[in-house]
Amino acid sequence: MTHHQQVDFDDNVSRALNDTQLIKNIKAAMGTLVSKRKTIFSNEAETEQLRTLGNALKQKALSKLPQLLEQLEEKCTQNGIKVHWAETTSEANHQVLEIMRSHGATRLVKGKSMVSEEMELNAFLQKNGIEALETDLGEFIIQLNHEKPAHIIVPAIHKNKDQISKIFHEKIPNTPYTEDVAELTAIARKTLRKKFYEAEVGLSGVNFAVAETGTLCLVENEGNGRMCTTVPGVHIALMGLEKVVEKLEDLPPLLRLLTGSATGQLITTYVNMITTARKQGEKDGPKEVHLIILDNGRSQIFADPDRRQTLQCIRCGTCLSHCPVYNRIGGHAYGYTYPGPIGKILNPQVEGLKAAGVLATASSLCNACEEVCPVKIQIPDLIRRIRNESYSKDPASTMEGHGYKRNLLETLTWMIWEKTNTYPIINAVGLKILSVLGITLPKIGPLKNWTRYRARPELAPKSLHELVKHHGVDHE
Amino acid sequence: MSEGSRDRIFSRLHAASRQTSTPDSQPPGLPILEYSRKEKIEKLKTLMEAMRTEVHIGSAKNWETSLAGILDQRKVKSLLYAPRTDIGQSLENHWKNDSGHSLQLIPYENDIEQLKETVFNVDAGITSAVGAIAETGALILWPSEKEPRLMSIVPTIHIAVLNADTIHNTLLEAMQKENWSEKMPTNAVLVSGPSKTADIEMTLAFGVHGPKELIVLILED
Numbered sequence: 001m002t003h004h005q006q007v008d009f010d011d012n013v014s015r016a017l018n019d020t021q022l023i024k025n026i027k028a029a030m031g032t033l034v035s036k037r038k039t040i041f042s043n044e045a046e047t048e049q050l051r052t053l054g055n056a057l058k059q060k061a062l063s064k065l066p067q068l069l070e071q072l073e074e075k076c077t078q079n080g081i082k083v084h085w086a087e088t089t090s091e092a093n094h095q096v097l098e099i100m101r102s103h104g105a106t107r108l109v110k111g112k113s114m115v116s117e118e119m120e121l122n123a124f125l126q127k128n129g130i131e132a133l134e135t136d137l138g139e140f141i142i143q144l145n146h147e148k149p150a151h152i153i154v155p156a157i158h159k160n161k162d163q164i165s166k167i168f169h170e171k172i173p174n175t176p177y178t179e180d181v182a183e184l185t186a187i188a189r190k191t192l193r194k195k196f197y198e199a200e201v202g203l204s205g206v207n208f209a210v211a212e213t214g215t216l217c218l219v220e221n222e223g224n225g226r227m228c229t230t231v232p233g234v235h236i237a238l239m240g241l242e243k244v245v246e247k248l249e250d251l252p253p254l255l256r257l258l259t260g261s262a263t264g265q266l267i268t269t270y271v272n273m274i275t276t277a278r279k280q281g282e283k284d285g286p287k288e289v290h291l292i293i294l295d296n297g298r299s300q301i302f303a304d305p306d307r308r309q310t311l312q313c314i315r316c317g318t319c320l321s322h323c324p325v326y327n328r329i330g331g332h333a334y335g336y337t338y339p340g341p342i343g344k345i346l347n348p349q350v351e352g353l354k355a356a357g358v359l360a361t362a363s364s365l366c367n368a369c370e371e372v373c374p375v376k377i378q379i380p381d382l383i384r385r386i387r388n389e390s391y392s393k394d395p396a397s398t399m400e401g402h403g404y405k406r407n408l409l410e411t412l413t414w415m416i417w418e419k420t421n422t423y424p425i426i427n428a429v430g431l432k433i434l435s436v437l438g439i440t441l442p443k444i445g446p447l448k449n450w451t452r453y454r455a456r457p458e459l460a461p462k463s464l465h466e467l468v469k470h471h472g473v474d475h476e
Numbered sequence: 477m478s479e480g481s482r483d484r485i486f487s488r489l490h491a492a493s494r495q496t497s498t499p500d501s502q503p504p505g506l507p508i509l510e511y512s513r514k515e516k517i518e519k520l521k522t523l524m525e526a527m528r529t530e531v532h533i534g535s536a537k538n539w540e541t542s543l544a545g546i547l548d549q550r551k552v553k554s555l556l557y558a559p560r561t562d563i564g565q566s567l568e569n570h571w572k573n574d575s576g577h578s579l580q581l582i583p584y585e586n587d588i589e590q591l592k593e594t595v596f597n598v599d600a601g602i603t604s605a606v607g608a609i610a611e612t613g614a615l616i617l618w619p620s621e622k623e624p625r626l627m628s629i630v631p632t633i634h635i636a637v638l639n640a641d642t643i644h645n646t647l648l649e650a651m652q653k654e655n656w657s658e659k660m661p662t663n664a665v666l667v668s669g670p671s672k673t674a675d676i677e678m679t680l681a682f683g684v685h686g687p688k689e690l691i692v693l694i695l696e697d
Binding site: 025028029032033046049050052053056057060063064065066069070085086087091135136137138141154155156157160161164181182184185186188189192193196197212213215221222223224226227230231241247248249251252253255256263266267268269270271272273274275276277278279281282283284285295299300302303 | 481482484485486488489490491492493502503504505506507523527584585586587588591592596609612613614619620621624625626629630646647648651652656657660661662663664665666667668669670671672673674675676677678679681683684685686687
């Protein structure tokens with residue numbers, strides 16, 4: 001597992017909330033994404049049917065996950081694709097490096113891959129003398145600025161065009177300053193064309209891997225994915241082990257859900273289906289294709305029947321766009337690879353509660369994420385599960401680091417609360433004492449934090465019980 | 477290293493999946509759409525034009541003439557084509573007989589390793605589309621030994637020639653009728669328009685990495 005430095009989430013949130021430009025950029029873009037999605041999913045009954053189908057297809061795939069992965073491996077191997085298994089991100093990084101070195105290669109062009117972000121592949125390769133270049137426009141922008149993606153689908157969405165103009169002007173040699181989006185796009189095209197031409201190896205993610213045929217399915221709009229997977233002599237595809245689906249015919253509904261949810265498109269510009277390496281007689285395409293299948297905590301998540309639904313995720317990012325918290329703090333504040341609601345349940349399960357459990361506190365449990373999730377992951381339930389396990393010493397808890405938040409003060413408080421609410425007499429006496437003495441809750445311990453943005457509850461001179469006793473109840 | 481990892485991953489997955497059962501029934505699939513031939517052409521055209529594709533509907537008898545007009549209009553000087561396909565043959569015949577024009581026809585005859593510079597510098601590429609999908613508006617490209625993959629992604633302009641009889645209602649129908657699961661090629665691609673991006677402020681810009689223009693010739697007879 002990747003060992004991040006402890007993220008200071010509170011500090012990140014405060015900084016994000018004070019960054020008015022950031023919040024403005026994020027809000028505008030999320031509004032567009034939300035309304036674009038609505039145009040595709042305008043028929044509620046149909047959308048519901050489609051989501052039910054998407055949920056069933058991913059559940060079916062997970063119900064036979066080991067068999068499907070074996071089938072995928074067998075098919076890919078038959079098709080001339082070399083399959084590698086990585087338990088950890090570090091192992092996957094070394095597999096990429098090994099492949100590069102076996103070809104004496106030093107230049108890698110990358111299509112968008114969240115798994116590669118999870119692996120922190122770029123930094124690793126750079127340390128080993130290899131240029132790993134992002135070619136998706138959004139990823140290219142943030143790589144120039146040494147940042148991480150702020151959104152799963154639109155990585156540079158926290159930047160507006162003035163900021164991007166500045167980044168291009170400063171970071172790409174001989175680039176005049178321009179705020180014209182078409183011109184900025186043309187600059188990226190020119191810069192990256194040369195890189196596609198020169199790179200020895202291309203890397204991509206995988207949206208769906210079809211066990212039946214061994215087909216790797218990738219969706220994109222820019223064409224950089226097709227360039228990365230077709231121009232260089234070697235192609236490396238990275239996928240989390242949850243990306244496998246059973247049949248080719250499972251793709252049409254899943255593709256519809258993915259592109260509709262992600263960008264509000266009926267279909268992306270390109271749906272790229274790769275099944276084999278270059279065959280004898282074919283004139284282009286990579287002669288070697290590698291598929292690296294990453295676990296990195298996923299098999300642990302798989303082992304728990306409730307947590308397993310986390311692996312249904314197709315990384316459409318729509319839970320981010322619809323999340324009131326994400327809309328106010330953006331993606332970077334979360335501090336981990338996957339921001340937003342899906343990140344709140346995924347990162348803590350992968351990195352452990354102690355490291356990332358705090359993310360689950362950043363939710364109002366408004367359920368927006370669950371309502372839009374194309375595969376119906378019950379994200380709020382899992383957020384609550386993480387919150388509970390953060391305090392749970394129960395040996396049945398399955399999350400790494402469970403019980404890390406447990407402390408004497410809170411345990412005692414809740415024990416007393418439980419007693420006073422089980423025995424009415426203790427409750428009445430306790431409340432009486434509190435109201436007579438006029439004590440409001442002291443701003444100490446967890447209450448200090450809790451009351452930072454909330455008013456403390458004040459106790460009325462008479463409790464409801466007493467009022468009822470005195471006045472009686474008016475039945476209307 | 478990978479061997480041990482593989483075994484450990486699978487032993488965890490197998491151990492975990494013993495406790496679960498397969499969901500019993502699958503909910504109904506996507507609605508089945510049945511367009512008429514005319515509707516399919518119309519739907520495909522409308523959707524692809526909305527994605528800024530230029531769609532021409534013409535005849536198999538004189539499509540080369542329409543193509544010549546399209547190329548002239550754009551001042552295309554060089555066209556990458558696949559000489560061993562039907563389209564390639566027609567192009568060769570047409571341009572052989574039609575002298576006095578300035579178009580250079582470039583055959584994709586060698587491996588990319590010998591042809592890379594040419595492919596990256598050509599003005600336009602022309603390929604066939606083996607089919608299309610009316611519902612979502614997309615071409616089905618099925619590159620082959622005869623018709624290499626890069627022709628439809630590297631050149632600045634991509635021209636695709638489609639027989640109207642091969643338009644399917646839906647992607648699922650194409651997969652089922654054409655029995656895809658038995659014969660997936662090295663690479664199959666659905667294309668719904670020219671390359672585009674909205675990564676800067678959600679503003680749509682075309683031609684970021686792939687073709688800046690997609691032109692589709694639908695042959696109706």
